[in-house]
Amino acid sequence: MSSDQSDWNEPTLGFLVHDVARLLRKRLEQRARAAGIGLTRAQWQVLAYLARSEGLNQTALAQLLEIEPITLVRLIDRLEAMGFVERRSDPRDRRQRNLFLTEKARPELARIRALGAEVREEALTGIDQAERERLMATLSVIKTNLQRSSSLGEDGREREHG
Known part of the structure; x- marks a missing residue:
């Protein structure tokens, strides 16, 4: 085997980090399904980011999550219908809606965090x-x-910038 071929068999930082992250997500999804958590991974991510930064608008949250705004709108619509998220008018700009967790979301988020700690x-x-x-x-x-x-x-x- 040439050295060029053996180089392809060596794990690189990017591949290793990607694989570890993928396997962590997969294991958390398995544990969440077994625990009867009825949220998708994308929905957990929205809740987790909102828990860190309540009051964000949808554009800022979409940027943080690195997803398209329309994708986030659909996720927020579902989470709002489930009673986990609420949109509030921004007092400085009535056209803008800011996102907040509801009290109903907090115990569910705590369950997901606990599962995450177990998986870690x-x-x-x-x-x-x-x-x-x-x-x-x-x-x-x-x-x-x-x-x-x-x-x-x-x-x-x-x-x-600007």
Whole structure:
């Protein structure tokens, strides 16, 4: 086997991170189905992002979730019909609607968080606390590096906004 071929067999950071994230999502979905949680992964994500940043408008939330605004509108419509999310008029701009969790959503979100903690513990079995902390710190540095470089243009200079 040539060295070019063996290079393709070596896991790269991108593939490994993608595979780990995919497997975490898959395992959480399995656990949620078994627990009788009647929400989709996309719906959990909306609730989780809203829990972090209540009062966002739909455009800002769609950007955070990296989904099309029309896709988010459908998700919000369903979550609102289920009684988990409410749209409120923005006091500064009546044309804009801001999103908030309802009290009914909070226990469901707590169940999902608990399942997430169990899945994370499953994934981290055999990894001691110091290694876990090092892993999180390293991933945080990688995230920061990529956020910083994604704000740069192709020429390496800061992009102008506005």
